[in-house]
Amino acid sequence: MSINIRIDKFLWAVRIYKTRSLSSEKCRKSQVLLNGVEAKPSKSVSEGDIIEIKVPPIVRKYQVLKLLGNRVGAKLVPEYIIELTPEPELKKLFEKKINFVSFKPGSGRPTKRDRRMINKFLGNEQ
Numbered sequence: 001m002s003i004n005i006r007i008d009k010f011l012w013a014v015r016i017y018k019t020r021s022l023s024s025e026k027c028r029k030s031q032v033l034l035n036g037v038e039a040k041p042s043k044s045v046s047e048g049d050i051i052e053i054k055v056p057p058i059v060r061k062y063q064v065l066k067l068l069g070n071r072v073g074a075k076l077v078p079e080y081i082i083e084l085t086p087e088p089e090l091k092k093l094f095e096k097k098i099n100f101v102s103f104k105p106g107s108g109r110p111t112k113r114d115r116r117m118i119n120k121f122l123g124n125e126q
Contacts, residue, residue: 003067003069004044005044005045005067005068005069006041006042006043006044006045007023007027007032007034007039007040007041007042007043007044007045007051008020008023008024008027008041008042009023010045010064010067010068011023011026011027011032011051011053012071013068013069013070013071013072013080014068014072014077014080014081015071015072015074015077016053016062016081023041024041026053027039027040027041027043028040028041031053031054032051032052032053032054033051033052033053033054034049034050034051034052035049035050036050036052039051045064045067046064046067047064047065047066047067048063048064049063049064050062050063050064050084051063051064051081055093057092057093058085058089058090058092058093059085059089060083060085060089060090061083061084061085062081062082062083062084062085063081063082063084064080064081065079065080065081065082066079066080067080068080
C-alpha cells in the first residue's frame with residue numbers, strides 16, 4: 001500500500017513551512033524543486049525523493065525518508081526528512097551585514113541633522 005502525499009502538504013507536515021497555503025505559494029512561485037524539476041503543489045512525493053527549496057542566497061536540500069499524512073511535532077521531523085545542505089551553505093543564511101545605528105528609547109525620530117550624520121557614518125552621503 002503506497003500513500004500519495006502532495007508536496008505542499010508534505011512540506012507543511014515536516015515543518016519546513018508554517019502554513020500549507022504558504023507551502024503551496026512557494027511551489028507555485030517555482031521555489032521548490034522535486035528531484036531537480038519544478039514542483040507544482042499537487043505533485044506527489046515518494047520515499048527517497050530529493051526536495052530542493054530556494055532560500056536566497058542558497059538552495060536547501062532535503063531527502064524524504066518516510067511519508068506522513070499529518071503534521072508532526074518538531075522532535076519527530078528527523079524520522080521523516082533529512083537535510084542534505086552542506087554546513088557552509090547554511091552559515092550563509094545567518095551572515096547578514098547589518099549597519100545599525102541605535103537611539104535611546106523614547107528619543108523619537110531622527111532629526112534632519114541626525115539623518116545627515118547617519119548617512120555620513122554609513123557612507124551614503126549624497
